[in-house]
Amino acid sequence: MSEERRRELGASDAPVEDELKESFDATVDEGAERLQRTMRTIIVTGLFGGFEIGLGIMAYLAVLHQTGDELLAGLAFGIGLVALLLAHSELFTENFLMPVAAVVAKEGSLAQLGKLWGGTLVANLVGGWVFVWIVMQAFPEWSTTVSESAHHFVDAPFSLQTVALAVLGGSTITLMSRMQQGTSNDVAKIAATMIGGFLLAGLGLFHSILDSLLIFAAIHSGADLGYDQWLGWFGYTLLFNMLGGLVLVTLLRLVRTKELIRERREDAPSDPDAAHGA
Numbered sequence: 242m243s244e245e246r247r248r249e250l251g252a253s254d255a256p257v258e259d260e261l262k263e264s265f266d267a268t269v270d271e272g273a274e275r276l277q278r279t280m281r282t283i284i285v286t287g288l289f290g291g292f293e294i295g296l297g298i299m300a301y302l303a304v305l306h307q308t309g310d311e312l313l314a315g316l317a318f319g320i321g322l323v324a325l326l327l328a329h330s331e332l333f334t335e336n337f338l339m340p341v342a343a344v345v346a347k348e349g350s351l352a353q354l355g356k357l358w359g360g361t362l363v364a365n366l367v368g369g370w371v372f373v374w375i376v377m378q379a380f381p382e383w384s385t386t387v388s389e390s391a392h393h394f395v396d397a398p399f400s401l402q403t404v405a406l407a408v409l410g411g412s413t414i415t416l417m418s419r420m421q422q423g424t425s426n427d428v429a430k431i432a433a434t435m436i437g438g439f440l441l442a443g444l445g446l447f448h449s450i451l452d453s454l455l456i457f458a459a460i461h462s463g464a465d466l467g468y469d470q471w472l473g474w475f476g477y478t479l480l481f482n483m484l485g486g487l488v489l490v491t492l493l494r495l496v497r498t499k500e501l502i503r504e505r506r507e508d509a510p511s512d513p514d515a516a517h518g519a
Contacts, residue, residue, distance in 0.1 A: 264423045265342075265498045269505060271422065272343030275336065276353040283331070283360035290330040290361070291368025291454075297321015298369075298454050299376045301442055306386045315443020318451075319435035326421065326434050333362040333450055334414045337486035338494060339422070345495055346505035362479075365450050373458035384462040391459035393445060394452050395470045399477060403447060407478045410446035411485030413437055419490060449479040 278286070297318040305314035325332055340357055343349040377383070397403045417437030421430045441448050456471045495502060 262501060265501045268339050268342050268419075268422045269346050269348055270343075272339035272341070273348035275331075275340050275357055276343055276349035278357070280356060280360055283357055284364045286329070286331040287333075287361040287364025288368035289328060290325055290332045291365040291370070291450075292372045293324040293328060293330055294321050294332065294365070294450060295369050295372030295376065295454055296324050297438065297442070298373060298451070298458065299380075302376070302380070302383045302387055302390075302458070305390070306383050311445065312439075312443045315439045315441070316435070318442035319438030322417070322434045322438040323431055326430060331361050331365075332414070333358065333365050334411060334448065334482055334486060335418045336361060337411070337415045337483065338418050338491045341487065341491050342495060342502075346502050348505065362450075366453060369450065369454040370457045373454050374461045377458050377461040381462065384459075384464070387455060387458045387462055388464035388466075391456045391464060391466055394447065394478075395456060395466060395474045397447075397474070404477070404481050406445070407447040407449075407481035408485035408489070410441060410448040410451075410478070411482030411487075412489040413440050413446060413485075414448065414482075415486035415490040419494065447478045447482070449475060449482050452478070 297320050300317040300320045301314045304317040305311065308314070322332075324330075325335075336357055340349065340354050344351060344354050377387070414437060417433055420433035420436075424430060424433075440446065441451060453471065453475060456466060456474070460466050460468070460471070
């Protein structure tokens, strides 16, 4: 089918499906908005993101402690991601698709992306560290449960399996963000969020923020774990989370929408930083 005929079949003149164009525009617009944020805004939204993931950790531990069922606990963890969605807070691994798409479309710069990534990552960890400290003071009876969960990660040897778990962790959360951007229906967004939470926590995928908070909670509870063990696990998990999110989801998405990217780049200002007041 010719490009001209494909354009005639859609309501818009985009060389792809109308729904895809709408999703692409929403993705780039959202990404550009995130890139334009000041450092103060990035830190505040990142801190709240850490609190809300901590809320999911609290729900996860409550169900796991009572039932011993990781799949049910994973379903409960979705509460934290729903809170993140509805409160419009920020999670580091959510920032792989939308801001990168905005940078590729010349709606933002690499410097802005680095600021967003770095500020959000640190703020997520700090906010989550504080929140899970409060949780473990409130529920000290969860100490054994959280210690066992944390050891699942820090005791895992670096292997093809752990790399695959980290890659899947990054791709799952990025795909969740993609599904949220693919619909304007709030119920559908919440359903996509619960699916993402269930897969991440219920299947024990390696996620640099989520699982860091479990490890922090175990340390707060007095488990035989240290920050050096966390850091050794965190380093490679972060790397392969990014690989999974950026390559398995973001790159393929950008290839799928290359015509739309070209159009946005042609219309974009020559200096994204100056245009956005960064």
